[in-house]
Structure formats: structure tokens, C-alpha cells
Amino acid sequence: MTRKSKPGSSSSPKPTSRKTSWPFFTILLIVVAPVLVATLVYQLDSFEPAHLPIHELTQPPLKASKKNDHMLQGSEILGRGQLKGAEDIAYDRKSGIIYTTCEDGWIKRVTVNDSVSDSVIENWVNTGGRPLGLVLGHNNEVFVADAYKGLLKISGEGEVELLTDEADGIKFKLTDGVDIADDGTIYFTDASYTYHLHEFIWDILEGKPHGRLLSYNPTTKETEALARDLYFPNGIAVSPDQDFVAFCETPMRSCRRYYIQGEKKGHLEKFIDHLPGMPDNIHYDGHGHYYIALASETTAFWELAFKYPFLRKLIGIFTKYVGEVHAAKCSGVFVVDLDGKPAEHYYDPGLALLSSGVKIGNHIYCGSIVYPYIIRVDIEKHPARAAA
Template sequence: MTGKRGLWLLPLALLAYLLFWPVPIEPVAWTPPPPLDYEALAQRVLPMKPIERLAAGECHACEDVAVDSAGRVYGADERGIIKRYDPAAGRTEDFAITGGRPLGLHFDAGGNLLVADAIEGLLSVSPDGRVRLLSTGTPERRVFVADDLDIAPDGAVYFSDASRRFPLTQYKLDLLEHRPNGSFWVYRPDEGRTELLLDSLHFANGVAVSAEGDFVLVNETGAYRVLRYWLKGPQRGRAEVFLDRLPGFPDGISRGENGLFWLTLLSPRKPALDALMARPFLRKILARLPAFLQPAPEPWAYVLGVDASGRVRYLFQDPEGAYQQISSVQQFGNKLYLGSLAEDAVGVFTLPE
């Protein structure tokens, strides 16, 4: 009898765990708007193939990539290393070690590689690989998860802080909670001053400044949208929605050529997860499940090319995700260089004429 009673207690204990075990999130109810049909909106819909792999086996989960004037490719490796791949020599080397988790990369006018590091903050790496700290926020508020950056024509560095509550390793909890924990900042190197520009963002992510420096785009991954923050003109200091109701989670964004911006969607939206967003209690239960039972990104590849007015000029996709979980995209000449959270190489493919 004792053994049978114990068997009955197991499901009760499991139920009690799923219902009452403490979790570090306090979700809020949200009803996501349905996604727009971006295939119908795009002027050209093209397959994202073939994709060449650079630094194969050497660049692990390189979230962002950058290309220098010599055509060498840099990747933000998850092991805290900035990798450099020389296509002429076919060789990969360790360019710098940040001591944290580098995410965003961008070269400044002096050839220094600026880095948004999720642990260390905003960094600058000299051409010979020396790392220098630029900013960790302000005395009143520390940047918690520096995620991405871009540099304006006047040298100002705009960067995102994904979440002030959860470290990068717990980004799924931030998305499940759906509280506006992210923020958007500027660092002015000529003054050595950091300023908070926008607060209360839903997982602030990719950043891209316009070529004229009149506005900057910042992704809200948790809200399936892209914001535009005006730097000049009558709307200066104000934010507005630039792209909305995206069919996936926006991650990286960058300024390309001919007035285009390139935007990556890391993974498609899941209808079941969207349905749970209106039910905070069920999202707490989901947070209690072991990691292997929680929603995971699907094999998928999706890159949009949009102009300054938000019109979709290109949609590149691969539903099978031969190169998947694309987290960043950078144009260099007629090629797009891709970073990924799942691959061990930098992806590259040639743009059509």
C-alpha cells in the first residue's frame, strides 16, 4: 500500500511544482497583433541560397559580424573572443578577448572596432587588439546587457541594453515576462558622456543609424517591431514605429547601400506562444518546465531589405534554415555577411543584380 500511495503522490507533487514553484518572472498580459504578410509586401522575394561558410568550425555563435576596409571578417564569438577571418589567406585567428560576451560590432572612423558586450559594456578594440572600456552606463543606472551598436556620422555611438532584469543567458525569461526592461543609449566619445535616450523597451536589440544621421532604428525583439528614434528635425528626440507586426523575432539590423537597411528575424513567431501572451499564469507554468520542453527557435532564415520609408524592397528566406537563427547581417560590396546564434561559421551570400 505504501508503494501505491507513493505513486499517487508523484503526479500531485508534479502538479504542485508546475502551479506553485517560485519563478523569477511576473508576466504581464499582452495580445500580440497578428503578423503582416511581408511576402506580399515585398517587391522581390528570393531564396537565400547558396550560403558560403567562412571560418567554419572556428566562429561559435558569432552574434554579429563586421568587415574592415581590407575585407577581413570579424565575428563576436560566444566564448568571449573576437575572431578575425582573412579570406585571402583562408585563416582564422583570435583578434581580441573581451572577457565577457561580445554581441554587437562596428568599426569607427579611426579603425577601432567598437563592441557591445553583454557582460562588460561598451568597449573599443584598437587595430592591434587592445581592449578599452568606454561605458557601462551612468552613475544612476548601469547598462546590464549591452546588445548592439551603430555609429552616427558625428561619431556618437548609439547602443541598446536588452534587459535590466535578466542576463543574456536568461533572455527567454525576459521575453516570457514581456515587461519593458530594455533601453536605448548614446555614448558621445568627444565628451566621454553616456545618456539614456529611451526606456521601457521590450528587449532592445539591433541598432542602425541612417546614412545622413537624422534617425536611428532600434529593434524591439519582444514586441515584433522596429522603432525609429529621430536625431534631427522637428521630431528630434521622439520615437515612432518604423516596422510592425513582423512575422518573427527581429534581432540584427544594419545600414546597407543605396538607402537600404537590412533586418534579420531570428526565428518565426509561434502561434501557441502568441496565444499564451494573454495568459500570464500559463506563462509562469511554461517558465517552470525544463529547458528541453520549452519553445526553441526553429530552423529558419529570414532577411528583409527595407528603405528609409519602411517599404520592403527585398525578402530573402530559406524555410529549411540551412544556415539558421540569423542574428545579424552586414553588407560589404555585393555580399551580405551573416551572424548566427546556432552556427559555427559566418555566413555569406551574394546579392542578386
């Protein structure tokens, strides 16, 4: 006879307590899985940045004897909302008109007035591409480096003519800066023959010299590659004595010069090293100084990225799968003399990606690839002062 246990009896079976390990595996999955995925993506991604000549990037940045480190204070806004991405600026002193290249393809003309509110803005010519650098010619024409089209000539009547879009059988992919010599020769840069403008960050991250310095002879219509294997050559300026052309290499934080006359003709050498930021356009002011726009100051982020290719690969992967990295800050204009010696530095923590600085009268007019206006600073009222 089976003996039945009474409820509550000590012989009643007790429920078995069982500890689950799911929380541990969940935490492990949350922590380890992303690492494994990231590692796999890193290994499989074909983008392989190269080592940069880091010895050229490890020196302390240059410092100017005078500075205005809050140039936004007292600055004025010209053409708010009408000059989106006004990348470069050229000034016609005879007519008192600024020509500027905008993101929407328009080259716009802006009158220079005592008051920015009195300035008149006109849509002049649309290139159908993305105009970047521009320079006024000797016969009422304008020469434009269009990132997507190539080197263009625009007549005084607004007719657009393609002058050249390749050299040595290699098409330009990012026609960037342009200037003209007294003899009519046009000097310009192709920042990259590998990446287009909308891909420019990949050229910077890859760390390979895809750029060229070029010339165009309007008489013979010949295009010549003067220097190759350059690191994102950007803005360009012919020296006042017509001996050389100076051009910026953005990731190298430097400017080089290529001699076009004299005993050093054909020779390439450094003009300015260790700039306190990444240079974009360079302009001669007609009075013994070059004005170099610095898109961003030298930051710890970029110093590490330029030093270590694997970090640039990580940035590239982040850019590809997540979104753009915004690391530009404290932009400005660096002023040097004819020998490349620092004179003044105008900048502000609130500025990013200035692309040009042109001195007109008592003002510096600053273009940008991101702002929908031109910034104007009266350097007589807000000068650079001796650094403490």
C-alpha cells in the same frame, strides 16, 4: 462427536475470492500525482509574467514582394568550426576584412575572398566577456557591445578600454547592439538591466520592458539613457541622413526609431511593425536598404505564449526544471527600404537563430548565435524572386 468432512466433500470450506483495487489506485496515482505536483509547483513558483501589449502582435505579418524561401540552397560556409556563435559582423571595405564577435570572447578577423576556402581567419582581440554588436569607428578603432562588460573601445593596436557600463546609476546587464554617428556619438542598447545574456529567455518570457536605448559622447564621456521601458531592444543602426537611429525590439517583432536631429529630435516612434519574425541585428547596406536578421519566424507557439502570460510561466517552469525549449525555426534576413517598406525576404526552414545579415558585394553574410560559422549567400545567383 465432530463429524469430519471428506476431501472433496461439498461441505469443505471454499477459498474466498477477493478482488483487489490496487491497479485502480496505481493508475490514479500515475495520472493525478503529476498534475498535483505541477499545480503545486506552478502556484509556488515566484516567476510571474506580465501581459504584453498584445494589440501590437495580432496583426498579420508583413510580406515582401520578393522572396528566396530556400536560401540554404547554394549557400556557402565560411570558417566552419572556427567562428562559433559569430553574432554580429562589421565589414572594413578598405582592407577587405570582416570583424565578427564570437561566443568564446574573441573578436575575429576574416578576409573576404571570391572563394570561402581562401579566407584567412585570425584571432584578433579577446574581450574576456561575450561580445555581441560591433561597429568600426572613424579612427581605426572598433566599438563593441559586450553583454557582460559593457561598451568597449578597441584601438587599432588591440588595446581594450571600457567606455561605460551604467546609466542613471543602473548597471548594464545585457549590452547588445551598437552603431556610430558621423559626429562620433555612439548609440547602443542595453537589452535588459534585469537579466544577463545567459538568462535572456527569462526577459522574453517575463514580458516586462527592461531595456534601454543609450548614447555615449566620446568628448564628454557622458552616457545618456535616451529611451526606457523597451522590450528587449537589440540591434541598432544610424540612418544614412543621420536623422534617427533605428533599433529592433525582439519580442514585439518591430523596429522603432529615435530622432537624434531635426524637429522631431527626442521623439520615439514605430519604424516597422509586424515583422514576419523576431528581429535581432539591423544593418544599413549603404544603398538604400536595411537588412534585418530574423532569429525565428512567427510561430503558433510564440503567438500563444505572447498572448497568455500563464503559458509563458509554464514555459519558464519547464525551462527551469526540465530543459530549454527549442522553438526557433525558419530564420532569415528581411530587407526593407529607408521608409521601412518590405523589399525582399531571404529565409529557409532549416535555419534557426540567425543574428545578423550584412550585404557585401553580391553576397549576404549571415552570423548566428549558435552556428560555428558564417553563412554566405550569393544573391545574384540565388536572388529573391517575385512571390507567387
